[in-house]
Amino acid sequence: xxxxxxxxxxxxxGVDAAGRPARVPLTAAAEPDLGGEHLLLNMGxxxxxTHGVLRxxxxxxxxxxxxxxxxxxxxxxxxxxxxxxRHYNQIIPLTDRTDYLSPMxxxxxxxxxxxxxxxxxxxPRCTVLRVIACEMSRIISHMVxxxxxxxxxxxxxxxxxxxxxxxxIYDLQEMWTGAxxxxxxxxxxxxxxxxxxxxxxxxxxxTRTFPKTxxxxxxxxxxxxxxxxxxxxxxxxxxxxxxxHSLSGPMLRASGVPYDVRKDKPYLGYETYDFDVVVGEHxxxxxxxxxxxxxxxxxxxxxxxxxxxxxxxxxxxxxxxxILPSKTQAMSDMEAMIFHFKQVMEGVKAPVGEAYVGIENxxxxxxxxxxxxxxxxxxxxxxxxxxxxxxxxxxxxxxxxLLSDLVAINASVDIVMGEVDR
Amino acid sequence: MIPGLLREAVARDGETIVYVxxxxxxxxxxxxxxxxxxxxxxxxxxxxxxxxxRERPLEVVxxxxxLTRKADIRIKVELQQSDELAVDSVYSLWHGADxxxxxxxxxxxxxxxxxxxxxxxxxxxxxxxGYPLRKNFPLRGRFSRAEQVRQALNLNPEGHYSLEExxxxxxxxxxxxDMRDRLRRGERGVIPDPPAP
Numbered sequence: 001x002x003x004x005x006x007x008x009x010x011x012x013x014g015v016d017a018a019g020r021p022a023r024v025p026l027t028a029a030a031e032p033d034l035g036g037e038h039l040l041l042n043m044g045x046x047x048x049x050t051h052g053v054l055r056x057x058x059x060x061x062x063x064x065x066x067x068x069x070x071x072x073x074x075x076x077x078x079x080x081x082x083x084x085x086r087h088y089n090q091i092i093p094l095t096d097r098t099d100y101l102s103p104m105x106x107x108x109x110x111x112x113x114x115x116x117x118x119x120x121x122x123x124p125r126c127t128v129l130r131v132i133a134c135e136m137s138r139i140i141s142h143m144v145x146x147x148x149x150x151x152x153x154x155x156x157x158x159x160x161x162x163x164x165x166x167x168x169i170y171d172l173q174e175m176w177t178g179a180x181x182x183x184x185x186x187x188x189x190x191x192x193x194x195x196x197x198x199x200x201x202x203x204x205x206x207t208r209t210f211p212k213t214x215x216x217x218x219x220x221x222x223x224x225x226x227x228x229x230x231x232x233x234x235x236x237x238x239x240x241x242x243x244x245h246s247l248s249g250p251m252l253r254a255s256g257v258p259y260d261v262r263k264d265k266p267y268l269g270y271e272t273y274d275f276d277v278v279v280g281e282h283x284x285x286x287x288x289x290x291x292x293x294x295x296x297x298x299x300x301x302x303x304x305x306x307x308x309x310x311x312x313x314x315x316x317x318x319x320x321x322x323i324l325p326s327k328t329q330a331m332s333d334m335e336a337m338i339f340h341f342k343q344v345m346e347g348v349k350a351p352v353g354e355a356y357v358g359i360e361n362x363x364x365x366x367x368x369x370x371x372x373x374x375x376x377x378x379x380x381x382x383x384x385x386x387x388x389x390x391x392x393x394x395x396x397x398x399x400x401x402l403l404s405d406l407v408a409i410n411a412s413v414d415i416v417m418g419e420v421d422r
Numbered sequence: 423m424i425p426g427l428l429r430e431a432v433a434r435d436g437e438t439i440v441y442v443x444x445x446x447x448x449x450x451x452x453x454x455x456x457x458x459x460x461x462x463x464x465x466x467x468x469x470x471x472x473x474x475x476r477e478r479p480l481e482v483v484x485x486x487x488x489l490t491r492k493a494d495i496r497i498k499v500e501l502q503q504s505d506e507l508a509v510d511s512v513y514s515l516w517h518g519a520d521x522x523x524x525x526x527x528x529x530x531x532x533x534x535x536x537x538x539x540x541x542x543x544x545x546x547x548x549x550x551x552g553y554p555l556r557k558n559f560p561l562r563g564r565f566s567r568a569e570q571v572r573q574a575l576n577l578n579p580e581g582h583y584s585l586e587e588x589x590x591x592x593x594x595x596x597x598x599x600d601m602r603d604r605l606r607r608g609e610r611g612v613i614p615d616p617p618a619p
Contacts, residue, residue: 040587057583057587069587072543072544073543073544073545073546076544076545078554080529080555081554081555081559081561082561085561116434116435117434117435119434243463243464243489244516244517244518245516245517245518246464246465246466246516246517246518246519246522247518257489259489264492265492265494351434353433353434354433354434354435354439354471355433355434355435356433356435356437356485356496357435358466365466367466367467367485369467369469369483369485371471371473373473373474373475379471379472379473379474380469380471380472382467382469384466384467384485388521388525389467389518389521389522391521392518392520392521392522393517396517421544422544
């Protein structure tokens with residue numbers, strides 16, 4: 001007999017010798033002794049609850065996680081290496097594919113870093129439009145997070161509501177850029193296109209009705225006993241631990257650290273918008289949920305303010321060395337054609353030096369670090385991937401929890417494997 | 423005064439770059455983290471830069487931030503190409519350095535002394551083509567496409583589990599003989615020498 005086999009003396013309800021009904025409790029002859037033997041469980045890379053191609057090798061003692069060893073790289077595409085062979089504008093399509101749940105704010109992050117490197121000041125209209133792009137991205141990313149996490153924990157309805165709202169933003173994204181996912185919205189020094197005519201009206205309609213859905217999700221989940229029971233006190237990280245593990249974004253704020261790049265190192269004029277930094281208290285999965293939910297309200301506020309102040313004017317800087325001339329101009333004006341040719345063939349040269357710009361992405365601080373040696377292609381393009389760094393705290397958070405809690409904790413990190421593996 | 427300070431520079435984004443002597447990196451980092459008035463308690467990122475100019479040393483770059491003072495600083499350590507590519511790990515100060523240093527090791531082949539678990543992270547454990555972000559690494563990899571496909575199809579289970587995990591599972595008894603022998607020998611991928619320039 002293998003030591004894994006446990007002999008059970010099964011007793012089921014029946015009748016005793018006298019014919020009277022008897023209920024005998026179901027007991028095991030011997031308590032199964034499973035404590036000594038650990039089980040190695042492989043979860044992923046094709047498991048639906050690992051949110052992509054994350055693979056977790058979990059050492060289990062019964063149902064308790066003793067150790068969790070993540071394996072990454074199944075989606076590694078070498079974006080950083082590819083970037084070294086591309087002009088700055090050609091890198092922008094790569095950024096779509098890193099954090100593909102918020103492509104527009106990735107585009108903005110890279111453009112800001114390249115502009116910092118080249119010393120370009122973007123126009124007021126472009127600044128506000130980029131804020132709109134970032135906050136739209138935050139909403140869709142948080143909606144995906146909310147939907148998938150609620151599915152992981154057994155609630156199907158909020159998933160449908162969240163994805164319906166996300167679809168409305170995707171429609172707007174498609175109106176603006178022509179693509180739902182691979183937006184490639186920005187260019188160094190501006191944007192690929194101005195917003196179309198009906199855009200402002202539709203976005204206003206969205207900001208007016210979206211809080212209603214958020215309220216419904218709030219009502220369904222926040223005081224739901226199952227939801228609270230599965231998320232409260234699970235995967236707790238204290239403020240000191242969160243800082244020590246370099247967490248950022250909602251993960252850091254849920255642990256009670258009020259750090260938000262938009263407030264503390266403002267870019268795109270975020271200091272002029274009126275919004276609150278949402279901070280949690282306990283640093284568990286539930287607080288991360290509350291932080292992300294409230295951030296959606298705050299993003300809606302920012303969107304409304306941005307629409308109110310949206311100035312007229314050009315979206316691109318007035319510099320023919322950086323911005324491509326219009327096709328009509330390039331075909332009719334000799335000088336414009338030369339600039340067009342030089343930009344396409346040689347690219348925009350950046351001066352020698354380096355620049356790092358961190359922006360508050362939905363997942364955390366997305367950093368773009370560009371090092372230039374004076375040519376049109378960067379020597380090094382480094383993405384500081386927020387979900388990669390947040391995920392590195394997963395083994396610590398999962399230790400001692402049940403396997404089913406590991407799913408909740410992993411969901412609460414809000415990873416997107418395109419960015420983790422790059 | 424930061425221990426081991428060699429020189430300072432200003433980046434194009436206005437941040438201060440501090441070059442630190444390699445031997446005194448850990449001392450400098452501890453000073454920056456623990457000295458009142460410095461309080462750089464948050465490690466933003468760790469990365470490395472290799473320049474196209476072969477003569478220039480590699481740089482290991484640390485981005486530090488003080489959450490209380492809302493200030494950033496960039497620390498750099500220069501590693502000569504001819505020298506051993508190794509620096510001290512800052513894992514003892516920030517646990518966030520764990521995966522970041524593993525990634526730099528994986529992509530550049532820079533060793534972090536004192537790191538508790540320095541393994542490849544994005545590439546698999548038996549990856550044998552070298553370090554992808556080094557400038558002498560061709561964009562399409564060192565091996566031919568056919569060889570890459572052949573290796574991918576021939577990956578044995580030890581390519582999917584680390585030795586540590588196989589020892590947790592006590593799986594050795596269940597493995598075929600040849601695989602067990604290879605595990606006992608501690609077989610890993612072999613890093614080929616870079617092609618002559």
